[in-house]
Amino acid sequence: GAGVSQTPSNKVTEKGKYVELRCDPISGHTALYWYRQSLGQGPEFLIYFQGTGAADDSGLPNDRFFAVRPEGSVSTLKIQRTERGDSAVYLCASSLMGRPGGDEQFFGPGTRLTVL
C-alpha cells in the first residue's frame, strides 16, 4: 500500500488478556518503530527495528510487552496480561533509515487499545 497500515483500528479487551497489534510498513522501508500515545501527550517511544532485529527496545515499559518483525517487513506488538494502564493509541511508523542524521518517520493511523 501507499502508507503505513495498522490493524485493528480499535481493540477492546479485558484486563489480563493477551493482545496482538499489527503494523504493515511502507514497502522498501527498512526501519520500523512503535510508539504509544496517551490522551493529551506526545507519542512515547517503545521499540524500533532495523530489518529483522530490534535495534533499540529501551522504551518497552516491562516484560509484558514484546515485538517481532520476523521477515523484516510486517511487525507485531504483543502485550501479555493487559492492564488498564496499557490503554492508549499504539502508533507504528517506518522510514528508509539511510541518512546519517536519520530519516523522517511516516506514521500509520494507530490502534486504539482499551483495556476494561
Added chain:
Amino acid sequence: EDKVVQSPLSLVVHEGDTVTLNCSYEVTNFRSLLWYKQEKKAPTFLFMLTSSGIEKKSGRLSSILDKKELFSILNITATQTGDSAVYLCAVRGGTSYGKLTFGQGTILTVHP
C-alpha cells in the same frame, strides 16, 4: 534523559492570523529535529531540521532551528481552518539512531 518542551500548549486564532509555535529541547548528541501535524490519528511529517539557521519552507509553513540556543520555531502564515491540529515537535539524539523523543504538542485552533 532527552527532553522536549513545546509552547504554548494551546492557541486559538482567527483565519488569516500568523502563528509561531515554539519547541525547546535537551538532548545529548543531537542529530535532528522533526515537526509533525496530527489531526485525527496519524502524525503527518512536516519538516526535518539538522542545521542551524537554515529555514525550511513549505507553502505557508516554515521552520528554523537554533542549535546554540536549543530551540526551533514553526511559523504558519495566513492561517486557515484546515490548519487546526496538534503540532508535535520531536528530536533524535543520544545513542539511539532511530528513537524520537516528542514534546506534548501544541493544540492550534483556527476559527473562521
